Every structure is written in C-alpha cells, then in structure tokens.
Amino acid sequence: MTYLAKPRLLAATAPRNALGYTRRDYEGAISTLCAGCGHDSISAAIVQACFDLDIEPHRVAKLSGIGCSSKTPDYFLGNSHGFNSVHGRMPSVLTGAALANRNLIYLGVSGDGDSASIGIGQFAHAMRRGVNMTYIVENNGVYGLTKGQFSATADKGSKSKRGVVNSDNPIDLAALALQLGASYVARSFSGDKEQLVPLIKGALRHNGPAFIDIISPCVTFNNHAGSTKSYDYVREHNEAVNRVEVILPRDRIETSYPPGSLRRIVQHDGSILHLRKLGEDYDPTDHIGAINHLQERHALGEIVTGLLYVDNSAEDMHRHLNTVEKPLNQLGDAYLCPGSKALDALNASLR
Amino acid sequence: MSAQPTPIHRSNDFVIKFANVNGSGSASANELFARAIIRMGVPVTPRNIFPSNIQGLPTWYEVRVSGEGWLGCRGGCDMMVAMNPQTWDRDLAGLDAGGYLLYDSTKPMPRSKFRDDITVLGIPLTALCNREYSDARERQLFKNMMYVGALIALLDMDFAVAERLVADRYRGKDKLIQANINALRIGHDYATSHLDCPLGLRIEAADKVGNRIFIDGNSACGLGAVYGGATVAAWYPITPSTSVIEAFTAYCRKYRTDPDNGMARYAIMQAEDELASIGMVIGAGWNGARAFTATSGPGISLMQEFFGLAYFAEVPAVVFDVQRGSPSTGMPTRTQQSDLLACAYASHGDTRHVLLFPEDPYECFALGAQAFDLAERLQTPVFVLLDLDIGMNERLCAPFDWDDERRYDRGKLMSHEDLEAGKNFGRYLDVDGDGIPYRTIPGTHPTKGAYFTRGTTRNAYAKYSETGADYIYNMERLRRKFATAKDLVPGAVARPATRPTRIGAIHYGSTGPAMAEALAMLEREDIHIDSLRVRAFPFGDEVMQFIADHDFVFVVEQNESAQLRSLLINEGEIDPKRLVRVLHYDGSPITARFIATHIAEAVTDRKVSPIGQPVRKVAP
Incomplete structure (x- = not known):
C-alpha cells in the first residue's frame, strides 16, 4: 500500500509511446490493497501493456465485479x-x-470468488457468447475482504491461514474457459512480469473472448506454508509451456531464434504472437490437446502457465449478431426511428 | 325443474366463450371470429384464458361483444362453444340461463349431460371433418374453422367479411385461402340447413370501431421500444412477457435492417437468466445505448440487486414488467397488478424507482417509447408495468401516432467539446439544482471526463468516499431528482362525475375499461364518483389534490395487498382511512360488475350521500 501521493512532475526523459503518452498517463488512483499484493503487480502489468500497445486510454472500458481484484480498475x-x-x-x-x-x-477484471463462486454462471456464458474482451481473473484462492475464507479455486488439501484444510475440489477457470469457447486462454503468475505483460498484450489485441487466469498470491491471508497459491508454491510448481512476444504490424522484428523453436501466429488485427517454445512440444492451437495437457499436469500438482490456446480465426458476438459496423450507441434518431409514415401503414394493417 | 327461461335475445351485446384444448390450433380460428365482428364495425374484446402448458390442457377464448364499446371483462357467458370434453361439465355450468351451447354432436351424448334452460345446438363437426379431410392435422385445424363458419350463420354475420379476412391473412397462399374458406363454408352451410338461424344473439353491422386498431400490449411495447430508440435488448424467456421481445425482434427486422448491407441496427441477446439480462441492459445503458429488458414477477425478484446499482450509480435502463399472478411461480398465465411495491422500492436500502402504468396497447406504445427518454433524462431505471390482460390479449385502441419532429432526449450528456472547453465535470454534482448530474459516455475524450462508476458511496466527483457528508449530499440529490421526475412523468387522467360528488376512485393500468363501465353502472344507480387514472409513480401533485378534494377515495386494483394504496399512503402521507380498498386478485381480469358491486356496497355501508356535500364528515 502506498501512502505517498505520486509526484505530479515528470522527468522530461520519461519514455513516451507513439501517442506521446508516458506510463503515468496509464496509471490510476493510489492502490488501497495490502503492501506486496499480487494484484498491484497485475495493475502495473496492465499499465505496461497498454503503454506498449499505444492504446488511447479512453478507448478502453474497464469493468469489474466485487472484491479486492475488482477494486483494482480504479488503480x-x-x-x-x-x-x-x-x-x-x-x-x-x-x-x-x-x-x-x-x-x-x-477489459474485465475479476477474482476467483467473483468469477468461480458467485459469478461462475456469468463467466461461463460470456465465454460461450464470444464477447470480444480481455477477461482477467486475479486468482488467490481466498476471500481477502472478508478475512480468509476459501474460494472455489482453492486446491483440495490446501490449508487456510487458520489451519483449516480445504476438502472441496477446485475449479480450474482456464480449463473451463477453454471448454466453453474462449478463443485466447492463458495462465500466468503475478510474480512473473516478463511472462505476464506479453500475455496481456496478446489478449488485448485478440478478437474474441480472451481469458487470463493470473495466480496472484494474497500476502495477508494465503501466502503461508500449506497454501498452493503462495509465492513460494507457485514459483516451485510453475510449468511454463511457452514465452510470448507480441509484435505489432509497425514493429521491426529484431530478435532471431534458432529454427524450429519459434512459432508465429498472426491474429485477426494483424498483430503477431511470437511463441518461444519451452521444454517439450506444446501446440497452443490444438484445442483438445490443450485441455488434456492442463488435466494431466494438474494431476501432477503442476501449474501450467503461458499461452495455452489461441484461435486466430475466432468470430465475436457482433459477428454472430450481424450488427452494423457503426457502434449502436452512436446511431442517430434517423437510423433508429421508423417515423410516422411507417406507423400509419402499420396501423392500417391492424384494422 | 324451473320454468324454462326464454332464450337470450340481444344484438351486439353478449359474451361468447370457446372451450378448447391447448395446442389444437383453435386460437387463430377464434381470433378470426373476433376480427370478423370488428370488421363489421362492432367492438369486441377477446381474452385468452390458457394454462402454463404446451399441449393437452384446457384453454378458453372469451369474446365480449359490446356495441356500446365496453372493453373490460364482463363476466358471465351467453354462448359456449364447447369443444373440450374435459371441461364439459364446468363449461355447461358456466353458461347463463337462456344461453346457447354449440357442441360437436358426432358422438351422441346422454340427455343428463345437458341443461334444460339453455338452447343446445349440435353440429357433427368431427364427422364433417372426417368426411372432408384425410390428414389428421387438417381434420383438427379445419374443425375450428368449421365452427367459426357455423357461428357466422348462427349470429347472422356477414360471410364475405370472414372470407376477406382469410384472404388477408393468407395473402399469396391461394391454396390455404381456398381450404380455409371451404371449411368456413361447410360449417356455415350445415348451420343454415340444420339449425334455426339466426339465434337470439346477433351481430348487426355498426360503425362503432372507428379508426381504432386491434393489437396486443406486448407487441405494442416491442414497437414502442423500436420507436423509443432502443438498440439493445437483453432478456430471458418468461410468461407472459416473452412476446414483447418477439415483437421487438420482428419490428427490428422490418424497420432496423440496414437497407445497404442487411446488417442489424440493434442487438438482441437472450441471456442465461434475468440477472444477466438486467446486467447487460445496465452495461449498455452505461455505455450510451438505449437498452431494455422484458420480464415478469420472478424476473423482477432476481434483478433486485442490479436495480439498486442502476439507481445508485445512476444508469438508465428500461424494464417492461408484464405482471402475472404472484408470489413465487404463482399463476404464470393469469393476470395481476402485484409487482408495484417490488418495483417501486426495488433493491435493498433507500431506493425509489419511476413506474409507468399503461392502460392499453396504445399507451404500451406511447409510454414504452417515452420510458427511454425518461430513463436517459433521469439516469435511472424506468419500469413499464403492464399485465397479462393487456399484454397477451388483443385490444381495440387508438391508432399509434408519432411526431416526426420529436427528437430523443438523451439527457445531460457532457460532450467532447464541452470537456475540451474546460467545463467542470463532476459526475454526481448537482449543477442545475434538479438533482440530475451530467454524465459522459465511455470513449468521449482521451484525457478528460473519465470517471469510475461504482455502487459504493462516492463524492460528487465520483471518488470513493465513506464520508457521511458525501453520502448525505448524494442521497439528498437523489431525492431531489425523484421530485424532478414527478414533473416529467405522464400525468394522471381525471374523469369527473356528471354531478358534484365527494367520492373519488383511483385506478391504473388494465383496470381502465372495467372502471369506465363500472362508473356508468353506478351512475345509473345514482352513485356519482369522480375517477382518476394514475399513469406514473412518482405521483404528480394532481393525484394528491384529487385525494384531498374527496372525503374518501376508492383505490381499485388487481392485487391482494392494495399496493397502490400503500404507495399513496406512504408517499403522500395520506390518512389510510380515507383510501378504501377495492381488490380483485383471483387471476382473472377485473370486471365492471365486481367494481360496481363493491363500490355500491361500500357507499351504502358508509351511509354517505353519494352526491353533493356529505351528510357528515365520513368516518370510514
């Protein structure tokens, strides 16, 4: 938690993006979360991702539910x-x-209680519908604001701060999102900015429902021995399947990789996902393979991270509904109201 | 055995009821019958009485014919078309003495199954159908058309009118036109040659319909939403509101398809439940689109938390609530006005919502369209409360009208230019003293005017605050805003008695036609009553003035707990003793007979002079 207001003056040397904005222009109010909270790292990663992608801030709408994670869009x-x-x-x-x-x-920001417990129905249906969005769950397995109850993503057998052992099966939101039709699914860790920022960038540039499950330890209620969502546990059990780099059409590709170690996926908007393979061969375009991999590794107690699945030809909700290109909220009266003549004709047909 | 009453002799003033099995295709034949009478210039009001079921349960279609133009439910039955053996006994018992029974005489029935005080008319419909058609479905469907054909002869109606209606309905499908007219003809000819036509009940061509149109309230709501500029509809299927969205969909396809590319200038989303549908409406409203949902009581219950959010965070939303028998699942296919309190004070905490009460399809359209202006002007949810009786039944009403000069009132929006010009923007700041703040739509300006919308308390600049003073400022402003709403909502409609009186009656919504008829009945008994039809909540000053102007006021409504009365008492600080309940809530539409009887009894019990100055100050 930061108590000091941020200085208003900015060094003239502060880096600016293509729109002329500094990182500061993407920041929000001062966080009220606990010092060391994983959520603040995620907020910082979102700021970095939007800065890097030259997103005009007012072109983003950020939405959330209720809980610690849901407070963060203010930050x-x-x-x-x-x-x-x-x-x-x-x-x-x-x-x-x-x-x-x-x-x-x-940009939807939610937590494990907000999405996996009370909100699992809406979570599921938004994925099914193909809403064009980036949906982030800041997953700490615990209810922080009400002081430490398990949430529905807490692993079976994990121990609460008060020593209670969780006996319920956990919900894997990434696996669920995969099954329900999310067309970009990733998992990451709030403590791994290198991995997280590109995953958020890829999601923001994705057309369709992009879901990122971010394990984000709760330093106050779920960072102890026996927890499977602590910083130590996640670091020890993190199995990343790939490393992503997001290349925009304007970028010059400078890095070179040994042949066969890199996969290029061109997204709908022209951005390119460079996927550097790690370890064994993992194909993030294989839907069923991705589901299987998650299940297998979960059984071994591992936390699979990285870009788990992407479908670069996905269609979104508006395509399904065949809505006009111009946003509905900008259609004027003339486009909406059929007028008195049409009404007279309709009246005549009702006699 | 009582003396045989003479058969009822009345023209253009009777009730005919059709007893059918649901799923048998009777509805469209019955509707054709009703429309044929309208085309003859005689007002009718049909009502579907149907079960919550797809096929096989009893259903009734009641047609009230009233040359005088009374459109409310009358009660009683002068002629029964008994096509459902399951309900035979009950249908027979429901027929008024001297009435007529038309039945399928293919299978002989014992004499004990009839009544002596009615006229029995048998037509071997099944036999006629079996002779004419080989397909089982056709046999069923055309049986309905046959009894309509018979009725045309029995009631002395114009066959050509029915023929033209069939031709209009199946325009372009000549085979269907011929087949239907043929069935009508078979029924008509059988009745003419075998029965004593016409009966004592007759339709005489008149000119009492005028330019009125015939449509159901739910369709009118859907059309009102199109004219009101709604672009987003999110919903979950629930009887009796589903056809609001069906109509909106059909009218959008017709009027809102881009002629250049066939794309939709609207988005309709069937949500996973009512929570999601109202969530989508609020998301769309927050983002500057006109959005609505249609639902009924159980949906209203589910949406409560979101109503509180929209009220407190000040997001426009329109909700069509087609009320049905409640509480819980209640009577899903019966009518009531029982969601008033659930809507007026929806959600936890101190909330108040704007309600509109359309009387008929005309007002479903007009108030439905107006609801979108009100929602954006007031930045709050607006509820259009109709009920199953007007929602799902066709009703004669004034033709829809629209002023092409009218522009949508988008309310207090701060534009890119306003922000660029340096206008002070406080999302919850009462700049104009009317309690309504300015808002910005997401995406308006790159660096100015963004704010954080939340259900938690905040200051006038939308910053999180748990300070008491900030909370009070906000609540007092919301209260001011509600007072502003009072002057924006449609006013109450007064109908003064023909003589001065100290008695008043307040009613709303679908009660209107029955009320008008009841007042005429009471007047014939020398009971004179001023009436006021309330069209909105918050109540305008004219409502409180009306109550003040009368010694006591009947509040006529279709629920058990007198919900409008409670609202009047609570909001107007009225002495409860001055508001007398007249409550009808068995799920059937309220009738003039019911209202008149109850009011007449109450007036007699109170021993007050029903006209002029009171004999004494009324002690109710």
Whole structure:
C-alpha cells in the first residue's frame, strides 16, 4: 500500500509511446490493497501493456465485479471509464457495454470468488457468447475482504491461514474457459512480469473472448506454508509451456531464434504472437490437446502457465449478431426511428 | 325443474366463450371470429384464458361483444362453444340461463349431460371433418374453422367479411385461402340447413370501431421500444412477457435492417437468466445505448440487486414488467397488478424507482417509447408495468401516432467539446439544482471526463468516499431528482362525475375499461364518483389534490395487498382511512360488475350521500 501521493512532475526523459503518452498517463488512483499484493503487480502489468500497445486510454472500458481484484480498475488507466458493478456479474455488464459500442477495448477484471463462486454462471456464458474482451481473473484462492475464507479455486488439501484444510475440489477457470469457447486462454503468475505483460498484450489485441487466469498470491491471508497459491508454491510448481512476444504490424522484428523453436501466429488485427517454445512440444492451437495437457499436469500438482490456446480465426458476438459496423450507441434518431409514415401503414394493417 | 327461461335475445351485446384444448390450433380460428365482428364495425374484446402448458390442457377464448364499446371483462357467458370434453361439465355450468351451447354432436351424448334452460345446438363437426379431410392435422385445424363458419350463420354475420379476412391473412397462399374458406363454408352451410338461424344473439353491422386498431400490449411495447430508440435488448424467456421481445425482434427486422448491407441496427441477446439480462441492459445503458429488458414477477425478484446499482450509480435502463399472478411461480398465465411495491422500492436500502402504468396497447406504445427518454433524462431505471390482460390479449385502441419532429432526449450528456472547453465535470454534482448530474459516455475524450462508476458511496466527483457528508449530499440529490421526475412523468387522467360528488376512485393500468363501465353502472344507480387514472409513480401533485378534494377515495386494483394504496399512503402521507380498498386478485381480469358491486356496497355501508356535500364528515 502506498501512502505517498505520486509526484505530479515528470522527468522530461520519461519514455513516451507513439501517442506521446508516458506510463503515468496509464496509471490510476493510489492502490488501497495490502503492501506486496499480487494484484498491484497485475495493475502495473496492465499499465505496461497498454503503454506498449499505444492504446488511447479512453478507448478502453474497464469493468469489474466485487472484491479486492475488482477494486483494482480504479488503480490503473485513470483516463478510462470504469465500472465496478455487482458481485459476480461483471460479465453481463461488460457484455451489455460491448453490445452498445463494438469499437472500444473491453477489459474485465475479476477474482476467483467473483468469477468461480458467485459469478461462475456469468463467466461461463460470456465465454460461450464470444464477447470480444480481455477477461482477467486475479486468482488467490481466498476471500481477502472478508478475512480468509476459501474460494472455489482453492486446491483440495490446501490449508487456510487458520489451519483449516480445504476438502472441496477446485475449479480450474482456464480449463473451463477453454471448454466453453474462449478463443485466447492463458495462465500466468503475478510474480512473473516478463511472462505476464506479453500475455496481456496478446489478449488485448485478440478478437474474441480472451481469458487470463493470473495466480496472484494474497500476502495477508494465503501466502503461508500449506497454501498452493503462495509465492513460494507457485514459483516451485510453475510449468511454463511457452514465452510470448507480441509484435505489432509497425514493429521491426529484431530478435532471431534458432529454427524450429519459434512459432508465429498472426491474429485477426494483424498483430503477431511470437511463441518461444519451452521444454517439450506444446501446440497452443490444438484445442483438445490443450485441455488434456492442463488435466494431466494438474494431476501432477503442476501449474501450467503461458499461452495455452489461441484461435486466430475466432468470430465475436457482433459477428454472430450481424450488427452494423457503426457502434449502436452512436446511431442517430434517423437510423433508429421508423417515423410516422411507417406507423400509419402499420396501423392500417391492424384494422 | 324451473320454468324454462326464454332464450337470450340481444344484438351486439353478449359474451361468447370457446372451450378448447391447448395446442389444437383453435386460437387463430377464434381470433378470426373476433376480427370478423370488428370488421363489421362492432367492438369486441377477446381474452385468452390458457394454462402454463404446451399441449393437452384446457384453454378458453372469451369474446365480449359490446356495441356500446365496453372493453373490460364482463363476466358471465351467453354462448359456449364447447369443444373440450374435459371441461364439459364446468363449461355447461358456466353458461347463463337462456344461453346457447354449440357442441360437436358426432358422438351422441346422454340427455343428463345437458341443461334444460339453455338452447343446445349440435353440429357433427368431427364427422364433417372426417368426411372432408384425410390428414389428421387438417381434420383438427379445419374443425375450428368449421365452427367459426357455423357461428357466422348462427349470429347472422356477414360471410364475405370472414372470407376477406382469410384472404388477408393468407395473402399469396391461394391454396390455404381456398381450404380455409371451404371449411368456413361447410360449417356455415350445415348451420343454415340444420339449425334455426339466426339465434337470439346477433351481430348487426355498426360503425362503432372507428379508426381504432386491434393489437396486443406486448407487441405494442416491442414497437414502442423500436420507436423509443432502443438498440439493445437483453432478456430471458418468461410468461407472459416473452412476446414483447418477439415483437421487438420482428419490428427490428422490418424497420432496423440496414437497407445497404442487411446488417442489424440493434442487438438482441437472450441471456442465461434475468440477472444477466438486467446486467447487460445496465452495461449498455452505461455505455450510451438505449437498452431494455422484458420480464415478469420472478424476473423482477432476481434483478433486485442490479436495480439498486442502476439507481445508485445512476444508469438508465428500461424494464417492461408484464405482471402475472404472484408470489413465487404463482399463476404464470393469469393476470395481476402485484409487482408495484417490488418495483417501486426495488433493491435493498433507500431506493425509489419511476413506474409507468399503461392502460392499453396504445399507451404500451406511447409510454414504452417515452420510458427511454425518461430513463436517459433521469439516469435511472424506468419500469413499464403492464399485465397479462393487456399484454397477451388483443385490444381495440387508438391508432399509434408519432411526431416526426420529436427528437430523443438523451439527457445531460457532457460532450467532447464541452470537456475540451474546460467545463467542470463532476459526475454526481448537482449543477442545475434538479438533482440530475451530467454524465459522459465511455470513449468521449482521451484525457478528460473519465470517471469510475461504482455502487459504493462516492463524492460528487465520483471518488470513493465513506464520508457521511458525501453520502448525505448524494442521497439528498437523489431525492431531489425523484421530485424532478414527478414533473416529467405522464400525468394522471381525471374523469369527473356528471354531478358534484365527494367520492373519488383511483385506478391504473388494465383496470381502465372495467372502471369506465363500472362508473356508468353506478351512475345509473345514482352513485356519482369522480375517477382518476394514475399513469406514473412518482405521483404528480394532481393525484394528491384529487385525494384531498374527496372525503374518501376508492383505490381499485388487481392485487391482494392494495399496493397502490400503500404507495399513496406512504408517499403522500395520506390518512389510510380515507383510501378504501377495492381488490380483485383471483387471476382473472377485473370486471365492471365486481367494481360496481363493491363500490355500491361500500357507499351504502358508509351511509354517505353519494352526491353533493356529505351528510357528515365520513368516518370510514
């Protein structure tokens, strides 16, 4: 938690992106979360990703539910509209917003309680519908604001701070998102900025529902021995399947990789995902293979991270609905109201 | 055995009821019958009485014919078309003495199955159908058309009118036109040659329909949403509101398809439940689109938390609530006005919502469209409360109208230019003193005007705050905003008695037609009552003035707990003793007979002079 206000003056040397904005222009209010909270690292990663991608801040709409994670949209992208809605219902609010204006970038931020417990229904249906969004779950396996109860992603056998052992099976939101039709699915760790920032960038440039499950330890209630969502546990059991780099059409590709170690996936908007393979061969375009891999590794107690699945030809909700290109919230009266003549004809048919 | 009453003789004033099995295709034949009478210039009001079921359970279609133009439910039955053996006994018992029974006489029935005080008319419909058609479905469907054909002869109606209706309905499908007219003809000819036509009940061509249209309220709501500029509809199927969305979909396809590329200028999303549908509506409203949902009581219950959010965070939303029998699953296919309190104070905490009460399809359209202006002007949810009786039944009403000069009122929006010009933007700041703040739509300006919307308390600049003073400022502003709403919502409609009176009656929504008829009945008994039809909550000053102007006021409504009365007492600080309940809530539409009887009894019990100055100050 930061108590000091950020200085208003900025060094003239602060780096600026193509739009002339500094990182500061993507920051938000001062965080009120606990010092060392994984969520603050995720906020910083979002700031970095938007800065790197030259996103105009007002083109982003950030939506959340209720909980520690859902508070964070106040702490990044202060020049973007935000909506801290009700518990577990961010997906529907985001869906409605996306229906109203197809041209904004929708960033949904939620937690494991918000998405896997109270909000699992809305989570599932937003994925099914193909809402064009980046949906981030800041997953710490615990209810922080109400002081340490297990959430639905807590692993069976993990121990709470008070020593209670969780007897319920965990919900793997990434596996669920895969099965339900998310077309970009990733998992990462708030403590691994190198991995996380590119995954967020890839998601923001993805057309369709992009889901990122980010393990984000709760330093106050779930960072002890016996927890499977602590910094130490995640570091020890993290099995990354790849490293991603997002290349925009404007970028010159400078890095070179040994042949066969790199995979290029061109997304709908022209951005390119460079996937550097790690360890064994993992194909993130193989839907069923991805589901199987998650199950197998979970059984071994490993936490699979990286870009798990991407479908670069996915269609989104607006395509399904065949809505006009111009955002619905910008259609004027003349486009919406059929007028009195049409009404007279209709009246005549009702006699 | 009582003396045989003479058969009822009445023209253009009777009730005919069709007893059918649901899923048998009777609805469209019955509707054709009703429309044929309208085309003859005689007002009718049909009502579907149907079960929550797809096929096989009893269903009734009741047609009230009223040359005088009374459109409310009358009660009683002068003629029964008994096509459902399951309900035979009950249908027979429900027929008024001197009434007529039309039945399928293919299979002989024992004499004990009839009544002596009615006229029995047998037509071997099944036999006629079996002779004419080989396909089982055709036999069923055309049987319906045959009894309509018979009725045309029995009631002395114009066969050519029915023929033209069939031709209009199946335009371009000549085979269907011929087949249907043929079935009508068989029924008509049989009745003419075998029965004593016409009966004592007759339709005489008149000119009492005028330019009125015939449509159901749910369709009118869907059309109102199109004209009101709605672009996003999110919903979950629930009886009796589903056809609001079906109509919206059909009208959008017709009026909102881009002529150049066939793309949709609207988005309709069937959500996974009512929580998601209202969530989507609020998300779209927050993002500057006009959005609505249609639902019924159980949906209203599920949406409560979101209503509180939209109220407190000040997001426009429109909700069509087609009320049905409640609580819980209640009577899903019966009518009531029982969601008033659940909507007026929806959600936890101190909330108040704007409600509109359309009387008929005309107002479903007009108030439905207006709801979108109100929602954006007031930045709050607006509920259009209709009920199954007007929602799912076709009703004669004034033709829809629209002023082409009218522009949507998008409310207080701060634009890119305003922000660029350096206008002070406080999302929850009361700049104009009317309680309504300015808002920005996401994406308006790169560096100005963004704010964080939340259900938690905040200051006037949308910053999180748990300070008491900030909370109070906000709550007092919301209260001011609600007072502003009072002047924006449609006003109450007064109908003064023909003589001065100290008695008033307040009613709303679908009760209108029955109320008008009841007042005429009471007047004939020399009971004179001023009536006021409330069209919105918050109540305008005229509502409180009306109550103040009368010694006591009947509040006529279709629920058990007198919900409008509670609202009036609570919001107007009215002495409860001055508001007398007249409550009808068995799931059937309220009737004029019911209202008139209850009011007449109450007036007699109170021993007050029903006209002029009171004999004494009323002690109710």
